[in-house]
Amino acid sequence: MQVAINTDLDQELEKVSKLLKGLEEVKEKAQLIQFVSIKEFCEMTNWSEKTVQELYNRPDFPSTDFGKEKKAEVHAIINYFSVPRRK
Numbered sequence: 001m002q003v004a005i006n007t008d009l010d011q012e013l014e015k016v017s018k019l020l021k022g023l024e025e026v027k028e029k030a031q032l033i034q035f036v037s038i039k040e041f042c043e044m045t046n047w048s049e050k051t052v053q054e055l056y057n058r059p060d061f062p063s064t065d066f067g068k069e070k071k072a073e074v075h076a077i078i079n080y081f082s083v084p085r086r087k
Contacts, residue, residue: 008021 036044041052053070056063062076 007050032075034043034074035066036077037071037076041072 038049038052038056039054042049045052055061055075056070056072060080061072063070063072064078065071
């Protein structure tokens with residue numbers, strides 16, 4: 001029994017190269033997105049956990065629920081604090 005394979009190796013290598021480039025782009029973008037939990041935010045700011053929980057529970061604060069834990073994206077936090085807010 002003989003099996004003939006008619007493939008152009010150069011084309012297949014080009015496809016693999018494109019896929020690898022796409023994978024690298026996805027990895028770079030994924031590194032830009034980082035979420036911060038309440039505990040991590042407390043450690044970064046030295047604020048109390050109660051204060052940070054109140055902040056994360058504010059309707060205008062950009063946090064979201066991940067299961068039972070609230071998290072906020074780093075760039076959203078930076079944008080939030082770039083605008084002055086008063087009580």
